[in-house]
Amino acid sequence: MTTSAVRVSPLFLGIVAVTALGGVLTTFTNTAALTGGVILLVLGGWATSLCLHEFGHAATAYRGGDWSVRAKGYLTLDPRRYTDPVLSIILPLIFVAIGGIPLPGGAVWINHAALRGRRVESMVSLAGPLTNLVLGMILTAVIALVPMPIGLTAGLSYLAFLQVIAFVLNILPVPGLDGYGAIEPWLSAPARRFGEKARPWAPLVLFLLLIGVPLVGSWFFELAYFVFDLVGGDSAMTSLGQSLFRSIFGGL
Numbered sequence: 351m352t353t354s355a356v357r358v359s360p361l362f363l364g365i366v367a368v369t370a371l372g373g374v375l376t377t378f379t380n381t382a383a384l385t386g387g388v389i390l391l392v393l394g395g396w397a398t399s400l401c402l403h404e405f406g407h408a409a410t411a412y413r414g415g416d417w418s419v420r421a422k423g424y425l426t427l428d429p430r431r432y433t434d435p436v437l438s439i440i441l442p443l444i445f446v447a448i449g450g451i452p453l454p455g456g457a458v459w460i461n462h463a464a465l466r467g468r469r470v471e472s473m474v475s476l477a478g479p480l481t482n483l484v485l486g487m488i489l490t491a492v493i494a495l496v497p498m499p500i501g502l503t504a505g506l507s508y509l510a511f512l513q514v515i516a517f518v519l520n521i522l523p524v525p526g527l528d529g530y531g532a533i534e535p536w537l538s539a540p541a542r543r544f545g546e547k548a549r550p551w552a553p554l555v556l557f558l559l560l561i562g563v564p565l566v567g568s569w570f571f572e573l574a575y576f577v578f579d580l581v582g583g584d585s586a587m588t589s590l591g592q593s594l595f596r597s598i599f600g601g602l
Contacts, residue, residue: 355420359428362401369394376501388505388594395509397429399485399516404432406481407474408458414470416461424458432458468535475531479520483581486513490582500587501594507584508591514578518570526553 372394375387408424423431465471489510493503521529525548534542559566575585 355423356425359426359431361429362398362427365394365397365401365429369398372505373502376505377499378501384501385594385597388501388508388591391502391505392509392512392591392595396512399482399513401427401429401432402485403478403481403516404458406477407460410470410474410477411458411460411465414474415466416464418461418464419458422459471535472532475528475534476521479517479528482513482516482520483577486510486517486578486583487581489513490584493584493587494582500590503584504587504591504594506591507587508595510581510583511574511578511588511592514581514583515574518574518577522556524552524556525549527556 368390372387372390372392375383376391378384378387404424405427408419412419412425419425460474462471465474489506493506493510498506520527523529523533525545530545534545537545560570561567575583578585578588
């Protein structure tokens with residue numbers, strides 16, 4: 351893979367570098383450096399995971415018959431390729447900052463007619479949230495196996511929890527989310543037409559319910575913490591990481 355259509359984007363590598371810098375700063379004893387490090391680690395790590403999530407969709411689609419994703423630059427991990435930068439990257443980062451609920455970020459446009467059957471279509475949709483789940487599992491495994499300063503442990507724990515939240519959120523069978531995309535190929539024509547009409551507004555309604563209806567939000571986070579526990583997450587370190595991350599935002 352040497353062409354520009356598949357070469358890893360320098361912008362993505364820059365985001366990874368910022369994430370790594372944040373990780374280094376979390377090892378400092380200075381409070382300002384530690385807090386700033388957690389913020390860079392979480393924001394940079396989340397932006398990195400957004401790119402990997404969309405790359406998961408694209409790579410699976412490419413293997414499943416849609417070779418157009420290569421020409422569209424989806425295999426470069428360039429965040430600019432995954433739709434509008436404001437809607438796909440900046441707004442999800444803002445929602446993470448103020449609410450802790452990572453909204454789905456980008457999107458890759460798949461030529462479903464080129465895919466080899468309904469099973470492949472489902473796999474393409476599932477590839478994104480499963481990428482988040484795998485990232486969460488990797489992070490929790492690293493935390494458990496590698497001795498590290500408490501600041502780095504807290505930041506990585508919160509980042510791991512965000513990956514699990516993203517998995518749980520995206521896997522819901524709501525039009526516009528990947529969980530619905532996985533079952534859509536198997537639905538009847540009328541159901542698919544309804545889903546198509548609901549796709550633009552259903553995720554927004556879901557988000558409003560999550561932040562506006564305490565019972566719904568409580569159920570969602572209970573499920574997220576249940577999955578987080580299954581993958582070996584540390585809830586105490588996650589709470590510390592979230593506290594450090596949100597301290598700069600004045601408790602918004």
